Every structure is written in structure tokens, then in C-alpha cells.
Amino acid sequence: QTSTPLLNWEEYLRDVESTHSQLLQISYQLRQSFSHLDNLQAEFESKYQMQKKDVESLKTYLKDIRDTSQYASAKEKIETWSLDLKQMSSLMPVSGGTFVELFLGTTDLRFRRKQQRIAFKTQYELYKKRLGPFFVWMTFLCFLFERNRWLHMLLQLFLAYYYASLAIRENILRANGSNIKSWWIWHHYLSMGIATCFLTWPDSTSYAMFRNRLHIFGMYTALLQILQARYQMARLYTLRSLGKAGEMDVANTDSTPIHWGSSMKLLMPFVIVGQLIQLYNCIFLYRLWRMFPVESQILVASILFLSTFAGNFSTTMYTLYEKTRG
Amino acid sequence: QTSTPLLNWEEYLRDVESTHSQLLQISYQLRQSFSHLDNLQAEFESKYQMQKKDVESLKTYLKDIRDTSQYASAKEKIETWSLDLKQMSSLMPVSGGTFVELFLGTTDLRFRRKQQRIAFKTQYELYKKRLGPFFVWMTFLCFLFERNRWLHMLLQLFLAYYYASLAIRENILRANGSNIKSWWIWHHYLSMGIATCFLTWPDSTSYAMFRNRLHIFGMYTALLQILQARYQMARLYTLRSLGKAGEMDVANTDSTPIHWGSSMKLLMPFVIVGQLIQLYNCIFLYRLWRMFPVESQILVASILFLSTFAGNFSTTMYTLYEKTRG
Ligand SMILES: CC(C)(COP(=O)(O)OP(=O)(O)OC[C@H]1O[C@@H](n2cnc3c(N)ncnc32)[C@H](O)[C@@H]1OP(=O)(O)O)[C@@H](O)C(=O)NCCC(=O)NCCS
Ligand SMILES: CC(C)(COP(=O)(O)OP(=O)(O)OC[C@H]1O[C@@H](n2cnc3c(N)ncnc32)[C@H](O)[C@@H]1OP(=O)(O)O)[C@@H](O)C(=O)NCCC(=O)NCCS
Structure with missing residues (x-):
């Protein structure tokens, strides 16, 4: 040539x-x-x-x-x-809401070209899919190296960043017509708070009493998220082949009742167990705080877990109710 | 009606x-x-x-x-x-680079409409202008409430967020033809690292020995940033009225040598003093670490301060050299 x-x-x-x-x-x-x-x-x-x-x-x-x-x-x-x-x-132009504005300023975030819209959603899904296994292994390492506080802090830093990124992307998706419930975005804000608590928790006796539970729970959540991502992909694929969703068009915001599918049935017990672990964490941390009342991180984390549990549980129940009714 | x-x-x-x-x-x-x-x-x-x-x-x-x-x-x-x-x-489409992709995924971030470009830059400037005084006061409060570790952690959290937001926005601006030197973006990454070190530093004797210095330096930096923002605004205004910049057009990337202005002369001593304080912090922290070698945050922060000083100083000197030569 x-x-x-x-x-x-x-x-x-x-x-x-x-x-x-x-x-x-x-x-x-x-x-x-x-x-x-x-x-x-x-x-x-x-x-x-x-x-x-x-x-x-x-x-x-x-x-x-x-x-x-x-x-x-x-x-x-x-x-x-x-x-x-x-x-x-x-x-019309659209704003991503306060959280996105904190990072990008007030700019028009509307995807007017179909290509852009689909690319952004695909990137979001890929991101979750890629980071799932990473968090499973990283949390497993933290569990193995029980005393390596540096590794634990790195994990919490990653988690804080991960939830911030998810929240930014989901806000943008929502602004472009995705049906994602605002609770799931709030869930990410709370999770950022939880990660910050664990990041700043000094390497004390109380931390030593909680860290293994934390990392076992972390592994469970990371595994669950892989399952969830599979379910969401399958659901999206079904909807897409039915020609209904996946394009986040405001035109079809009217909800599409998908019948209580078998994959959903499989997922549900794991989700509920995950949420009950959150409740358990809340109670455990509250008791721990009663033992070490000086370390206020413990109380804050406990309250955050309670809110996470309450919101997750009620939103999931509501979604189930909507779906079985439809 | x-x-x-x-x-x-x-x-x-x-x-x-x-x-x-x-x-x-x-x-x-x-x-x-x-x-x-x-x-x-x-x-x-x-x-x-x-x-x-x-x-x-x-x-x-x-x-x-x-x-x-x-x-x-x-x-x-x-x-x-x-x-x-x-x-x-x-x-052509443009990516914001790795850091932006970490938050938004790979999307085309080119502003093709002039309006968008100008709006984004204006938002960026407004953001710096608005947060300047906030950081001055917040750091002052931290100085006053010397023992309130919670307040100090809140400040460091804000700083970490602030530098992340700056880095995202400046990467996007650079992708759209701004002449900002990549060092200043690196400076933000390092500053995020410094904020993380101080966030996770336990409330120990060593911290008590450094915190006042930290907050005095913080106030100085926040004040300096207000001065810098004023200089940048004035410079942008001059360039705009000369019809050269402010539109971040790749067409006029060839640098415009502005002659060593009086506002620059005023700013320089303060900038240099600020950078020398960074060097001082580096040395002070290194000595502190020799006294408390278990707390590795101190060493990491010291190294980060050294890098910040080296990069800032050499980049500023190089900019001055470019400008006086032109
Ligand atoms: C209950 C559940 C399975 C329902 O999922 P679903 O069938 O997709 O629900 P919906 O039909 O309401 O979804 C509407 C939109 O929200 C999104 N969505 C639903 N749940 C979401 C979640 N937890 N996180 C992010 N996005 C979610 C869907 O992708 C869909 O987006 P689209 O409009 O762009 O296509 C799902 O919400 C879930 O897994 N929840 C449990 C999460 C949890 O509690 N995790 C913590 C436990 S440790
Ligand atoms: C030296 C200095 C005054 C030169 O500023 P300048 O005249 O704008 O420099 P340049 O002509 O190279 O600027 C080119 C571009 O970079 C931007 N820029 C320059 N320095 C910047 C900085 N420190 N942060 C962010 N953006 C900067 C300008 O806004 C301009 O953007 P544009 O192309 O979109 O219009 C400035 O870089 C400065 O203040 N540096 C010191 C910062 C510092 O060390 N702070 C810490 C001390 S505690």
C-alpha cells in the first residue's frame, strides 16, 4: 500500500x-x-x-x-x-438532577440521537457486568487478609466511587426516560455514605469485631449483583425483542407488565436474604455502638443500613405487587 | 389571562x-x-x-x-x-479520557453546538467562583474547632469531591480544545489522594501535631484560588475581546502569548509562596512519619505533597517562560 x-x-x-x-x-x-x-x-x-x-x-x-x-x-x-x-x-433539554450537576454543572444531558442513547445504556450494563467479579474477588481478599486495614480501605474507596458512578449514570438514564425507580438511586447515595463510614472507621477493637461480617456480607452482595445483572440483561432482551423497551423512549413510559417470570422467581429469595442481612447489620452495629459509644461511625452506619433495608424491601415488594397484578 | x-x-x-x-x-x-x-x-x-x-x-x-x-x-x-x-x-467524536470514562463510560463528549461549549465553560468558572468562599469559611471553622475531627473529615470529603469534579470538567474542556495543561488535571488527582490520606488518618497524636498547619495551609490555598479565579476570568475576558479564545476552538490552539500582565505579576508571589508551603508540608510530614512510622498515611501524604510541589512549580515556571518569551 x-x-x-x-x-x-x-x-x-x-x-x-x-x-x-x-x-x-x-x-x-x-x-x-x-x-x-x-x-x-x-x-x-x-x-x-x-x-x-x-x-x-x-x-x-x-x-x-x-x-x-x-x-x-x-x-x-x-x-x-x-x-x-x-x-x-x-x-426538550433535560437536566440530570442535583447529583449530576454537582459533577458536571447544569448541562443539557438529553440524548437526541438514538445511537448515543443505546451506547450509554450498553456502557452502563457493561460497567456493572465487569465490576461484579472484581468486587467478589476484592472482598474475598479482604476477608482473607483480615488484618490488612489498607486493603479494606481501598475496597471501601472503590465502593464509594462505584456507587457515585452508578448514581450519575442512572440519573442520566432516568432523565432520558428510563423507568428506574428513584429509590435505587437513593440506595446508591446511602451506600456511598456506608462506604465512607467504613473508610473512616479507625482500626479499633470494634472494627475487628465487625470486619469479617462486613466482608462476608460484601461477597454476598457482589454475587447477588452478578445475578441481578443477568436478570436485568435477560429482561431487557425480552423487552427489546417484544419491541417495547431498551430505547428509553419517553413515548413508551407506560409500564410494561412482564409476568412474574421464572428468572424473577429464582432471583427473589436471594434478594430478600440480602435485604435481611442489611437488617441484621443494622442491629449488630447498633449493639456494637452501645458498647463503643465514642465511635459515632458505628451509629451512622447502623442508621444507614436501616434506611437501606427499609427502602429496598418496600420498593421490591411494591415492584412485585405491580408485576403480579399486571 | x-x-x-x-x-x-x-x-x-x-x-x-x-x-x-x-x-x-x-x-x-x-x-x-x-x-x-x-x-x-x-x-x-x-x-x-x-x-x-x-x-x-x-x-x-x-x-x-x-x-x-x-x-x-x-x-x-x-x-x-x-x-x-x-x-x-x-x-469528530471525542472521549474524555480514562478518568471521565470511569464515571460516565465511553461516550462522545464533543460539544458540537457553540452554545453548549460556552455554557459548559461558564458553569465551570461559576463553580470555582462559588466554592472558593465556601472552602475559606469551612477551613476557618476547622481551624477554630481544632478538636472536632468530624468537621475535619467533612472538609476532606468535600475536597475529594471538589477535585474529582474539577478533574472531570477539565478533562471534558480539554477534549473540546481548551489549552489547559494536563499537569493541572494531574494536580487534582494528587489532591484527591491527599484528601483521602487526611480523611483516613486516625485522630492520633500525630494528627494533633499537624491539623493546625493543615488548616492554615488550607485557608491560604482557598484564598489563593479565589485570586486565581479572578485572574483567569480577567484573562479570559481579555482574550475574548481580542476575539481569540473562550470558545475552545481547536482551530486556534496555537498559543496566544499574552504579555506578562500586571495581574499576573500580582498573582505570582502568592502562587510561589503557596507552592513553597507544599514543600514545607512535605518535609514536615516526612519528619512526622519518622516519629510515627506505623501511620503510613503520613508518608503517602508527604510523597503526594512532594509531587504536587514539583509539578506545580515546574509547570508554573514553564508557563512563565513561555509567556515572557512571547
Ligand atoms: C425487584 C427487581 C428484581 C425488579 O427489577 P425489574 O423487573 O427490572 O423492575 P422494573 O420493571 O421496575 O424496572 C424498571 C427500570 O428500573 C431498572 N431497575 C430495576 N431495579 C433496579 C436496581 N436495583 N438497580 C438499578 N436499576 C434497576 C430496570 O433496569 C428498568 O430500567 P429501564 O426502564 O431503563 O429498562 C429489582 O429491582 C431488584 O433486583 N431489586 C433488589 C435490589 C436489592 O435490594 N439489592 C440489595 C440487596 S443486598
Ligand atoms: C501560572 C498561571 C497563572 C498561568 O495561567 P494562564 O495564564 O491561564 O496559563 P495558560 O495560558 O497556560 O492557560 C491555558 C489554559 O489553561 C487554563 N489554566 C491555566 N492554569 C490553570 C490551573 N492552575 N487550573 C486550571 N486551569 C488552568 C487556562 O484557563 C487556559 O484555559 P483555556 O485554553 O480554556 O482558555 C496559572 O497556571 C496558575 O495560577 N498556576 C498556579 C496554580 C498553583 O500552583 N496552585 C497551587 C498553589 S497552592
Whole structure:
């Protein structure tokens, strides 16, 4: 290939030149499209906001009227507009919420290109899949090297980072129409808090009494997360092949009741056991704190475990209720 | 306004209806533009990559030839193409580098719309401006409440978060053509490490010997950062009014030598003193570690301070050299 220019140099140069001018033209078109898009986007945003206000005020106006027969056709129209607006909202800018803003500032995080949306979700899934085994092994090492506080701290640092990253990504996914319940994001915030408690817990007698339980629980959770990730992948695959989800389109936010599947049945006992361990940790830590009341990390961690248990359990039960009902 | 529909209901409804159909049409156009853009972008990316390879191989081919007179015109052409490609690179997707990928996964972080680019940079500047005074006060409180280890840990947590956020944002800015030197981003990574050391340092005798120095140094740094932010804002303003920077265009990456200004002269002594304090911290911590060799946090922090000093000092000196030469 590198010797080609030697043979017919002139021709090769001419080829490259013509490709170059084509490229220049495309880049020119691209820049034009972007500036065209900028204007169109601005126009759309202002019109959308106006229309939303109008339709909303029409709705509230109609709500006060008893004699609806006369307004039946108007009501129907307004319903359609309202639905249209909901669909169009996927073209409006979106913020990732406070937590994401803490890291990135207020920027528009809407994925307007389908490709981007799918890529981001895939990356998120890959991330969980890759780090699952890592945490299993790392926690196992911590369990083996029971006295190596440095290793334990490294694990807790990783965990704090891991949950922060999950929370950022899930906030962005949610902003782009994922149905993930906000509790699971809160769960990550609390887990960051728990990791911080264990990171700053001095290497004391009380820590020695808890560390093995901590790492056994950690291994269990890491294994469970691998199971969960498999379930989520399978579920996503089913939904995708049904042509319903996986694209996080606001258009199909209406929940798709998947029937109580066999994989879910398999997963549930493990999930419940994991949550009961959280409750156990909460009680154990509370008792430990009564023995060492100076180390307030213990109490904070206990309270955080309680909140995690309460939220996880109730959200899982609610999800089950929704699914078996549908 | 809300009573308008009562008066001429029919007319109002018709108005909203016509706006609605306009909006629908714009949203349709918008979706079309996006899908058109998707295709154009894909075409551009593949052509760009091919052309880049060709131009590069032409360049290396010409380099080997002694008798350049014959190829003078070809050489000129290739130079132009090369420059064009550099300009066009601002339309190619870009990754934020490993650190950003750890948080967001591999996504395209190129700001193609000027508006986005400027908004992101402005947010970054606002962020630094807002958190400056916060850190001054917080560090002052830590100095006052000398024995409140909880408060100190909170400060170190905030600092770790702050430097992570700065590093993420600056990586994104750099990917979009900012001239920020990679050292300053490394500085943030090291600072995260320092904050982690102080966060996990047990509340021991050695800590008691260092904490006041730590907080006095912290206050100095926080104040210095406010000064620096002012300088950066002023510099950006000057560059913007000269029409050179602030848009982070790869097109104008060639550095703009601003002459050794009076604000820079004012800033420099404070910067140098700050860096010397870092060296002092390094030495002090090293001696402390010799007294308490069990607490390895002290040694790690000392090494991190040494690296910070070395990098900061040499980068600042190099920047000064560049600027006074220009
Ligand atoms: C109960 C459970 C199996 C239901 O999963 P599901 O069938 O996906 O639930 P939903 O239909 O409500 O999911 C809606 C969305 O939320 C996401 N989601 C559900 N649970 C999630 C979780 N725990 N973490 C992150 N995302 C979750 C789904 O991926 C889906 O996203 P999408 O709209 O982008 O496709 C799941 O929530 C779960 O495993 N919970 C237990 C977690 C736990 O308690 N862990 C700690 C124990 S140690
Ligand atoms: C020396 C110094 C004043 C030069 O600043 P400058 O004139 O902006 O330098 P440059 O021209 O090289 O800047 C190029 C880019 O890097 C950015 N930049 C420079 N120094 C930076 C820093 N310390 N942190 C973040 N960004 C910085 C500029 O904003 C500019 O960005 P842009 O291309 O998006 O406009 C500045 O780097 C500085 O204050 N350094 C000392 C920092 C320090 O040591 N702090 C710790 C002491 S306790």
C-alpha cells in the first residue's frame, strides 16, 4: 500500500485531492446542519413551552365545567395535544438532577440521537457486568487478609466511587426516560455514605469485631449483583425483542407488565436474604455502638443500613405487587 | 389571562390548535434533521479517518525524499490538507479520557453546538467562583474547632469531591480544545489522594501535631484560588475581546502569548509562596512519619505533597517562560 504512490504518484495525489474536497464539503454541510439545528431547536423550545402552558390552562379551565357534553370534542382534542406534548418532550433539554450537576454543572444531558442513547445504556450494563467479579474477588481478599486495614480501605474507596458512578449514570438514564425507580438511586447515595463510614472507621477493637461480617456480607452482595445483572440483561432482551423497551423512549413510559417470570422467581429469595442481612447489620452495629459509644461511625452506619433495608424491601415488594397484578 | 378563554373560547381554541400543528411540524422537522445529521455525521467520520491516514502516509513518503524541489507544490498542498484536517477534527467524536470514562463510560463528549461549549465553560468558572468562599469559611471553622475531627473529615470529603469534579470538567474542556495543561488535571488527582490520606488518618497524636498547619495551609490555598479565579476570568475576558479564545476552538490552539500582565505579576508571589508551603508540608510530614512510622498515611501524604510541589512549580515556571518569551 505504501508503495502505491511511487508507481502512479500523480494519480494518487489527484485521488487524495478529490477526496479532500469532498470531505471539506461534507464538513461544511455538517456545520451548516448544526447551525440550522440550533435555530430549529431554539424555535421548538420556546414554542413548546408556550403550548404546554396553554394546554395546561385549557385543561384546568375544562375541569371546572360541570356540563361536559358541550365540550366533549374540545376535551378530546386537548387530550390528544397533551399526549403529543408528552411525546415531544423527548426533544426538550433535560437536566440530570442535583447529583449530576454537582459533577458536571447544569448541562443539557438529553440524548437526541438514538445511537448515543443505546451506547450509554450498553456502557452502563457493561460497567456493572465487569465490576461484579472484581468486587467478589476484592472482598474475598479482604476477608482473607483480615488484618490488612489498607486493603479494606481501598475496597471501601472503590465502593464509594462505584456507587457515585452508578448514581450519575442512572440519573442520566432516568432523565432520558428510563423507568428506574428513584429509590435505587437513593440506595446508591446511602451506600456511598456506608462506604465512607467504613473508610473512616479507625482500626479499633470494634472494627475487628465487625470486619469479617462486613466482608462476608460484601461477597454476598457482589454475587447477588452478578445475578441481578443477568436478570436485568435477560429482561431487557425480552423487552427489546417484544419491541417495547431498551430505547428509553419517553413515548413508551407506560409500564410494561412482564409476568412474574421464572428468572424473577429464582432471583427473589436471594434478594430478600440480602435485604435481611442489611437488617441484621443494622442491629449488630447498633449493639456494637452501645458498647463503643465514642465511635459515632458505628451509629451512622447502623442508621444507614436501616434506611437501606427499609427502602429496598418496600420498593421490591411494591415492584412485585405491580408485576403480579399486571 | 386565564379568563381569556371564557370570552372568545372558540377563537382561543382555534389559536391553540394552529400553534399545535405548527409545533408538531417543527418537531417533525427536528427529528428529521437529527436523523439526517446522524447519516451525515457517520459519512463524515469514515471519510475523515480515511483521509487522515492518506495524508499522513503522503507526509511520511515525502519526508524520505531529498530532492524536494520537484515536489514543492505537492508538499504545499499536503500542508494545507493537514491544516484543514486539524480544523475539521472539531467535528469528530471525542472521549474524555480514562478518568471521565470511569464515571460516565465511553461516550462522545464533543460539544458540537457553540452554545453548549460556552455554557459548559461558564458553569465551570461559576463553580470555582462559588466554592472558593465556601472552602475559606469551612477551613476557618476547622481551624477554630481544632478538636472536632468530624468537621475535619467533612472538609476532606468535600475536597475529594471538589477535585474529582474539577478533574472531570477539565478533562471534558480539554477534549473540546481548551489549552489547559494536563499537569493541572494531574494536580487534582494528587489532591484527591491527599484528601483521602487526611480523611483516613486516625485522630492520633500525630494528627494533633499537624491539623493546625493543615488548616492554615488550607485557608491560604482557598484564598489563593479565589485570586486565581479572578485572574483567569480577567484573562479570559481579555482574550475574548481580542476575539481569540473562550470558545475552545481547536482551530486556534496555537498559543496566544499574552504579555506578562500586571495581574499576573500580582498573582505570582502568592502562587510561589503557596507552592513553597507544599514543600514545607512535605518535609514536615516526612519528619512526622519518622516519629510515627506505623501511620503510613503520613508518608503517602508527604510523597503526594512532594509531587504536587514539583509539578506545580515546574509547570508554573514553564508557563512563565513561555509567556515572557512571547
Ligand atoms: C425487584 C427487581 C428484581 C425488579 O427489577 P425489574 O423487573 O427490572 O423492575 P422494573 O420493571 O421496575 O424496572 C424498571 C427500570 O428500573 C431498572 N431497575 C430495576 N431495579 C433496579 C436496581 N436495583 N438497580 C438499578 N436499576 C434497576 C430496570 O433496569 C428498568 O430500567 P429501564 O426502564 O431503563 O429498562 C429489582 O429491582 C431488584 O433486583 N431489586 C433488589 C435490589 C436489592 O435490594 N439489592 C440489595 C440487596 S443486598
Ligand atoms: C501560572 C498561571 C497563572 C498561568 O495561567 P494562564 O495564564 O491561564 O496559563 P495558560 O495560558 O497556560 O492557560 C491555558 C489554559 O489553561 C487554563 N489554566 C491555566 N492554569 C490553570 C490551573 N492552575 N487550573 C486550571 N486551569 C488552568 C487556562 O484557563 C487556559 O484555559 P483555556 O485554553 O480554556 O482558555 C496559572 O497556571 C496558575 O495560577 N498556576 C498556579 C496554580 C498553583 O500552583 N496552585 C497551587 C498553589 S497552592
